[in-house]
Amino acid sequence: MKYGLLMHKPTTNWGDDIQSYAIRQFLPHVDYIINREEINSFESDDKEPVAIVMAAWWMWYKWNWPPSKYVLPYFTGFHYSDNKAAKQAGCPANFLFLSGLGGKYMNAYGPVGCRDYFTRENLKSQKVNAEFSGCITLTLPKQKKVKPEKEYICIVDVAASVEKKIREQLEGTDIEIKKITHDLPKEHKSLSWEERMDKVEELLTIYQNAKCVVTRRLHCALPCLAMGVPTLLAIHTLESIRFIPYCDWLHCCLPKQFASGEYEYDVTNPPANPTLHMETREKLIAGVKGFVADAEKNTLTADELKRKHFRCKEKKIEKWRNKNMKITAQMWEEEMAPDWNEKEKKTNADIYKRINEIKKTRKIEELKKQNKIYGELMVAYLKQARRIFAAKKKAEAEAKKKKKAK
Numbered sequence: 132m133k134y135g136l137l138m139h140k141p142t143t144n145w146g147d148d149i150q151s152y153a154i155r156q157f158l159p160h161v162d163y164i165i166n167r168e169e170i171n172s173f174e175s176d177d178k179e180p181v182a183i184v185m186a187a188w189w190m191w192y193k194w195n196w197p198p199s200k201y202v203l204p205y206f207t208g209f210h211y212s213d214n215k216a217a218k219q220a221g222c223p224a225n226f227l228f229l230s231g232l233g234g235k236y237m238n239a240y241g242p243v244g245c246r247d248y249f250t251r252e253n254l255k256s257q258k259v260n261a262e263f264s265g266c267i268t269l270t271l272p273k274q275k276k277v278k279p280e281k282e283y284i285c286i287v288d289v290a291a292s293v294e295k296k297i298r299e300q301l302e303g304t305d306i307e308i309k310k311i312t313h314d315l316p317k318e319h320k321s322l323s324w325e326e327r328m329d330k331v332e333e334l335l336t337i338y339q340n341a342k343c344v345v346t347r348r349l350h351c352a353l354p355c356l357a358m359g360v361p362t363l364l365a366i367h368t369l370e371s372i373r374f375i376p377y378c379d380w381l382h383c384c385l386p387k388q389f390a391s392g393e394y395e396y397d398v399t400n401p402p403a404n405p406t407l408h409m410e411t412r413e414k415l416i417a418g419v420k421g422f423v424a425d426a427e428k429n430t431l432t433a434d435e436l437k438r439k440h441f442r443c444k445e446k447k448i449e450k451w452r453n454k455n456m457k458i459t460a461q462m463w464e465e466e467m468a469p470d471w472n473e474k475e476k477k478t479n480a481d482i483y484k485r486i487n488e489i490k491k492t493r494k495i496e497e498l499k500k501q502n503k504i505y506g507e508l509m510v511a512y513l514k515q516a517r518r519i520f521a522a523k524k525k526a527e528a529e530a531k532k533k534k535k536a537k
Contacts, residue, residue: 132426133175135163135183135202138327141320145313145334146350147188150208151324152331153267153354154184157419159427164324165202171195173202180433182426184419185209186246186267193222194456194509196229197236197448200437203429205422206237207244207415208267211253216372220520221513223466224459226257232443232451234259239441244418249372264418265411266377268350271357274332274339283307284398285338287346288314292390293365297345300398306342313348343401349373352381356408361401365389380407446495449502456505463512470519475511482508 136155139147155161165173167187172195175181181201186208190196198204211229214221229237234257237243244264245251254261284301286294286308294310301308311334319327335354338344343361346352355362364383366374377383381404384394396402431439471479482504489501 132203132429133162133179133181134158134160134423134426135165135173135181136161136324137165137167137170137183137185137187138324139167139187143315143317143319144350145315145331146348148327148331149271149335149350149354150187150267152328152335153271154186154419155328156270156272157184157423159423161324168192169195170198170202173199175201175433178433180429180431180436182423182429184267184422188212191221191513192506192509193224193228194452194459194506196233196452197441200445201433203426203436204240205419206240206242207264207418208246209243209264210246210250210373213249213253213372216249220516222459222509223462224455226253227455227458228452229254229259230257231455232448235443236441244415247373247377248375263376263411265408265415266349266353267415267419268353269357269408269412270415270419271335271354273358274336277336277340279340281305281307282342283309285309285311285341285344285346287311287344287351288348289345289365290347290367290386290390293345293386296390296392297398304399306399309337309341311337313351343398345398347386349377353377356381356404357412359404362404363389363396363398363401380405446498449495449498453498453502453505456502456509460505460508460512463509463516467512467515467519470522471515475515478511479508482511 136151136158138151142148163175163181165183167189168191178201180203182203183205185204185206189209189211211226212221213225215223215225237254237259241260243254243259243261245254245261246264246266248263251261251263282305284297284306286297297308335358338351338355338360339358341360343363344351344355345363345365347364347366352362352364362381364378364381365386366383367386369378369383369385382396382402388394389396486501486504486508490497
């Protein structure tokens with residue numbers, strides 16, 4: 132059996148690469164690096180099936196679903212983002228592509244193990260057989276233990292008030308601060324996956340040898356929990372859809388609670404982490420190992436696996452995707468059209484012209500061609516949504532600044 136490793140090449144967040152690193156530890160070998168955002172068009176070299184652990188944040192290109200027939204998936208640690216709920220610029224279709232055939236595909240390989248309760252409940256609302264599995268980063272092993280020249284704590288993307296309180300606690304001690312961000316530079320995407328995995332290991336080793344770690348990042352807190360590093364999670368809302376149930380599994384508080392002393396956590400003598408995650412960790416490890424063991428025994432071709440699990444003709448999938456892409460385009464247009472600039476209007480019109488030039492035929496080749504161009508339109512809309520979102524956020528910040536100045 133061949134194995135694929137999911138990656139998000141243009142990521143700007145360490146969380147994506149840390150999840151890939153966690154998956155890699157279970158694979159006997161890595162034969163393919165799979166672009167998460169284009170999993171529907173993946174093809175193996177010899178048209179053989181490729182086993183893939185589907186633990187990731189899904190996805191910017193929501194229309195690229197379901198995966199291709201060459202993917203043998205194992206759904207665990209699955210998070211499907213509702214961009215509006217997450218307050219980010221993204222596809223407005225939400226769970227549209229996981230309904231109908233998209234949901235049928237997931238049920239064919241279910242139950243779907245979800246990273247959080249939010250994803251589980253939303254998949255259930257689409258009639259997908261879903262359960263809570265926890266995040267794949269909970270399976271991370273301990274990294275190399277080394278005695279640092281000086282004790283240090285890591286503060287990772289924390290609020291200014293949290294950093295100030297920590298510095299106050301460290302006054303008069305020899306404990307250093309390592310200030311780290313999970314935001315990645317644009318150059319990161321040019322690194323090979325081997326280089327990226329090495330860098331993840333370096334980062335995790337820094338966390339492993341810290342006296343404690345204070346963060347607002349999920350994929351800093353959970354890896355540290357897995358490695359047994361004392362951790363404080365300081366986030367702006369304890370009701371975040373991505374952090375339930377993890378707030379209950381960690382020392383967790385609001386930044387203002389820590390800064391005011393209402394929540395007591397001494398970084399010079401940090402308490403041990405709770406152990407509520409251990410049962411989930413063991414189940415995750417057993418589940419992935421079981422998937423790999425079963426995959427090693429597989430003798431079926433990609434077509435045979437598809438007939439066994441997901442009996443659906445390619446043409447039917449393309450027609451379903453085409454319908455949903457049209458719906459999504461209309462949703463995006465209603466939302467963004469008033470904010471388009473002239474260049475964006477021209478880009479959109481040019482792409483639509485190419486879409487409409489496709490002959491109206493029942494042939495799957497023409498349908499695939501039209502869907503490919505629709506995909507270009509979706510990508511263009513995503514870029515435009517990000518620009519509009521950033522402009523509005525900037526305007527809101529400036530208005531807030533002016534109001535404060537008065």
